[in-house]
Amino acid sequence: DAIIMNPPYIRQEKIDDLKEYGITKVNLRRNKLFSCLPGNANIYMYFIIKAISLLKKNGELIVIFPSSWIKAKNGERFKEHITSKCTVEKEIHVTGEIFEKDALVEVVVLKLVKGKHEFSCTDEYLEMKNGNLIKRNSGNESIDFGFDTEFIELANIRRGLTTGYNEMFINPSQIGEYSHRNIFNIISTPKSIDGYSTKNAKLDKILIIENDSIDKEIQDYINHYKLLIVENGKPKTLFNKIMKDERWYTLKKIDSKGIIFSYFVRNDMKFVLNETDYLVRDNFYIIYPKIDKLLLFALLNNYYTYLQLELSGKKYGAGLLKIQRYDIENLLFPTINELAETDVITLKELSKRIIEGEQKSLIEEITRIISKYSFVPFEEVIDKYRHEIKHRLE
Numbered sequence: 001d002a003i004i005m006n007p008p009y010i011r012q013e014k015i016d017d018l019k020e021y022g023i024t025k026v027n028l029r030r031n032k033l034f035s036c037l038p039g040n041a042n043i044y045m046y047f048i049i050k051a052i053s054l055l056k057k058n059g060e061l062i063v064i065f066p067s068s069w070i071k072a073k074n075g076e077r078f079k080e081h082i083t084s085k086c087t088v089e090k091e092i093h094v095t096g097e098i099f100e101k102d103a104l105v106e107v108v109v110l111k112l113v114k115g116k117h118e119f120s121c122t123d124e125y126l127e128m129k130n131g132n133l134i135k136r137n138s139g140n141e142s143i144d145f146g147f148d149t150e151f152i153e154l155a156n157i158r159r160g161l162t163t164g165y166n167e168m169f170i171n172p173s174q175i176g177e178y179s180h181r182n183i184f185n186i187i188s189t190p191k192s193i194d195g196y197s198t199k200n201a202k203l204d205k206i207l208i209i210e211n212d213s214i215d216k217e218i219q220d221y222i223n224h225y226k227l228l229i230v231e232n233g234k235p236k237t238l239f240n241k242i243m244k245d246e247r248w249y250t251l252k253k254i255d256s257k258g259i260i261f262s263y264f265v266r267n268d269m270k271f272v273l274n275e276t277d278y279l280v281r282d283n284f285y286i287i288y289p290k291i292d293k294l295l296l297f298a299l300l301n302n303y304y305t306y307l308q309l310e311l312s313g314k315k316y317g318a319g320l321l322k323i324q325r326y327d328i329e330n331l332l333f334p335t336i337n338e339l340a341e342t343d344v345i346t347l348k349e350l351s352k353r354i355i356e357g358e359q360k361s362l363i364e365e366i367t368r369i370i371s372k373y374s375f376v377p378f379e380e381v382i383d384k385y386r387h388e389i390k391h392r393l394e
Helices: 012-021 025-030 043-054 073-085 216-232 236-243 293-300 303-312 325-329 341-355 362-373 378-393
Strands: 002-005 060-066 086-096 107-114 122-129 132-136 155-159 183-187 204-207 258-262 272-274 284-289
Touching (some): 002 043, 043 060, 216 236, 258 293, 284 293, 284 325, 293 362, 303 325, 303 378, 341 362, 362 378
Parallel strands (some): 002 060, 086 122
Antiparallel strands (some): 086 107, 183 204
């Protein structure tokens, strides 16, 4: 008649860590019940599909789970299945200091009733602040700037390099010479970047092993950590690779040249040009321009873009804002072909000056040029952005 649940949140690449319980992605995919789910579904989706199958007609399911599926591409088929089997009676979005400090996730509470019903969904928005739930009037606001060019037309995006075991791969102290051919420079944190270029960034070192051509010092280092992983049984992903006798210690370099963006924001946002050979870690997004890099740099570093991200990002305690990949992919920009040639030249010149370290006030000059192509005036977008920043940091 009713199910209330808080299903586990386990990303698709971690599902096989449950093998000892008989749960693997292969086993789940063999079940016809889950054929509606994409291959990269989080395990909470499997739990919800299973729960719906157990409900009687008119039975109710109340479930709390991450809200990222609402915008993410892998949530489309999931949503289609839910609405084909049930009617959503209530949708409650909760942001803020919901869980422990390190559990940064916005959640949604759904009340589903099995079968097709006439009632419409009621939306509610709550924020957890200082231990109290505060009602908000609506979810993240959106503003029509009059832009119609989508991000995908201008660039591609991916996450930086993931090691799976930073203690072993980042700044490997037991390896003598940093000039070793398996040691590379990497930017690990936005705090190491001064300004809008990575040229003078403070660097960490990363161990990259792409094949078996390694010397004794590296082999001894690998064996040392192999013993630790087997003894402790974690990190689970590497432990499982060792048990399968896979080449668990290999990492592949990724192309990190482009425009990088740290997806955790406290104060000001900034997109940074990385034209060096430095790798970047997975707390950055890497944006690969399809148009002139200096023009894209200007289209990203202005208050129209910053405000879009400020409104769409997820707000947490201590003024923290988290920007998801889809928040960037959902950005809108002026139509490139409609930009005056003189404006394009000026935008590129302003980008150069910012990258070379001139004053941050040049961001306002870029914004003023972009304002010519927007429904929203320059002063209004500046005021709105500053208001949103102030509200978040308070």
